[in-house]
Amino acid sequence: LDVEGITLYGPQDASERGGAVTFNYRDLHPHDLSQVLDGYGIAIRAGHHCAQPLMGRLDVVATARASFYVYNKEEELDALVEGIEAAARLFRVPARTGA
Amino acid sequence: MSQRVPEPEFDELYRELILEHYRSPHHAEPLPNADVVAEGYNPLCGDEVELRLAFDNGTVKDVSCQGRGCSISRGSGSMLTDLVLGKPVEEARRLSQEFTKMLREPEEDVPEELGDLEAFQGVAKLAVRVKCATLAWHTLEDALDQRETGGHSARHEEV
Numbered sequence: 261l262d263v264e265g266i267t268l269y270g271p272q273d274a275s276e277r278g279g280a281v282t283f284n285y286r287d288l289h290p291h292d293l294s295q296v297l298d299g300y301g302i303a304i305r306a307g308h309h310c311a312q313p314l315m316g317r318l319d320v321v322a323t324a325r326a327s328f329y330v331y332n333k334e335e336e337l338d339a340l341v342e343g344i345e346a347a348a349r350l351f352r353v354p355a356r357t358g359a
Numbered sequence: 360m361s362q363r364v365p366e367p368e369f370d371e372l373y374r375e376l377i378l379e380h381y382r383s384p385h386h387a388e389p390l391p392n393a394d395v396v397a398e399g400y401n402p403l404c405g406d407e408v409e410l411r412l413a414f415d416n417g418t419v420k421d422v423s424c425q426g427r428g429c430s431i432s433r434g435s436g437s438m439l440t441d442l443v444l445g446k447p448v449e450e451a452r453r454l455s456q457e458f459t460k461m462l463r464e465p466e467e468d469v470p471e472e473l474g475d476l477e478a479f480q481g482v483a484k485l486a487v488r489v490k491c492a493t494l495a496w497h498t499l500e501d502a503l504d505q506r507e508t509g510g511h512s513a514r515h516e517e518v
Contacts, residue, residue, distance in 0.1 A: 289429035291404060291491070307404055321405040321427045351430060352382060 265353070266344075269323060279328040282309070285344055286353045290324035296347035302340055374478040377434035384433055386440035390423035395505050397513040399426075399498030401490055406432040406517075408495045410439075412502055419443045419451055424495060431479075431488050436495035438475050443499065452503050455496040462489050490517050 269282040285293060290306035297304055305325040308315050315322065326340060347353075393411035400407050406428030413421040422444055424436040443451040458476050461469055465483030469476075482492050494517050501513040 291429045291488075292431075295488075312402075315405065321407070351378060 265348070269318060280325055281328070282323045282325045284320060284323055285348065288347060288351055288353050290322045292351060293324050293344065293347050296350060297340070297343040300339065300343045300346065302336075302343050304340075374481065376475055376478040378430060380434040380437035381430040384424065384437035386423045386444070387425055387437070388423055389425060390421055393421075393423075395502045395511055395513065397498045397502035397505065397515065399494045399501070399515040399517065401428075401432075401494055401517040403518070404429070404491070406491055406494050408432065408436050408498055410436075410495065410498050410502055412499075412506075414448065414506060417449075418447050419445060426495070428494075429488075429491050431482055431491035432494050435476075435479065435492045438478075439495045439499060442474060442476070448503050448506065452500060455500050458496055459493055462492060493517070 265286045267284045269284075271277050284290065294304050294306035305327070307322050309323065309325060328337070389409070390411035390413060392413065394414050395410075395412050397410045397412075398408070399410070406426065408424060408426035408428065411423045412419055422440045424440045426433055426436055442454055446454070454472065457470050457473055458479075461467070461473060461476070462479065462483045465480055469480065479492050482488050494515075497517060498513070498515045501515040505511065505513045
């Protein structure tokens with residue numbers, strides 16, 4: 261994912277990860293993001309992923325998680341990025357994080 | 360993607376009014392010298408809210424609402440501050456009960472006194488987000504309970 265404003269949790273190197281990508285997009289709450297993506301037919305997980313202590317450790321309210329497997333196509337990844345951008349437009353997430 | 364899937368309609372759920380309150384919440388500066396500070400938390404989704412209220416003769420003299428959470432919870436908290444400011448506490452409590460009722464029975468007419476909260480009618484149709492909208496209000500009710508018993512702080516967990 262090369263969208264500006266994405267925070268990736270866990271190893272930053274793809275060779276050290278599996279197909280599950282946990283992230284946040286700026287200040288956008290994962291539930292709002294997943295709601296928008298759902299409208300586009302894209303399913304991601306959002307929330308605590310049964311890992312509240314880790315959420316606390318990362319100091320985040322919640323995270324989003326997209327999981328990929330052998331049946332996913334590259335255009336579906338493009339769709340995910342477009343969906344994130346659509347959510348950013350809807351919520352007018354500011355270009356810079358912070359107050 | 361935009362060729363395959365039609366542009367979804369988010370108007371119902373995310374009315375522009377809710378989004379405005381989310382982007383620029385009202386009364387978001389923490390109130391100094393509050394009589395009651397109440398924290399609300401939804402452990403199932405992580406929404407957090409902190410309400411600070413000052414009272415004068417049975418009326419909400421001043422209020423602030425801060426929080427971390429989704430747009431629905433923050434929008435609701437912001438609207439709460441507008442609606443309860445200057446109102447007698449009984450009326451603030453009643454507004455909370457009316458709002459909770461509206462979310463349970465979305466097909467009914469929305470009482471006029473709920474004002475901008477009417478924007479949450481779409482949320483009522485999505486059960487999983489209702490708790491986001493009520494968090495600030497249930498925290499408010501806890502705060503009002505505290506005031507009655509002479510307490511100064513409350514912690515509400517929404518389950």
